[in-house]
Amino acid sequence: MSTNVHLTPALEKFAKDCVTEGRYNNVSEVVRSGLRLLQEAEERRRFMAMLEAIEAEIDRGEFVTHDEMMAELDAIIEAAE
Template sequence: MATNVHLTPDLERFARQCVEGGRYNNMSEVVRSGLRLLQEAEDRRLRFQAMLHATEAEADREGTFPLDEVVAEIDGIIDASR
């Protein structure tokens, strides 16, 4: 499948440097590598977003604790361990 990609001059220069440096054989490999990184970042973002939704649902079901109470409890545990 042929796809044309138009890059900014800076991105094209960078991609050509990657090829000239020998890490990639051609511009297509550089673009594919960049897209794989973007895909991984998007997958992480979606997993994080799902975790946030699950956490919100858990908080709605089970309630929450005020931060000052949590900090006070942690401080008490630390003080007791000394």
Template sequence: MNVSLTPQLEEFVRRKVASGLYNNASEVVREGLRLMIEREAAAQRAPDAPGDAVQENKDRNEGRG
């Protein structure tokens, strides 16, 4: 698979490799993809938005009159 990057992203990848944190550009890209996968998984596990919980409490309290 070949991937095209903007000049800014290419420079970012080069700096990461030059820092010694990564051995090559592929490692940088794999790390970025791994982080995206983790973020998506966390978003799927996240509870309902706080506003939803507030509305549920209001609905329950209205029924207790």
């Protein structure tokens, strides 16, 4: 898949410098690396948001213990038999 990306002069210089320094083979690799970092940051952000939501539920008492969950599952299984 071919996509054109327009960089600011400063970003273009940075990308070309990365290639010149031998850190990447071409500018496309530099852009892909940056996009991977952005993707990882987004995944971390979503994960942290989920953790915060879980912590808020725990703080509000909106959880069940393992033993409570197992007892509830046992009751469901027993009722189905």
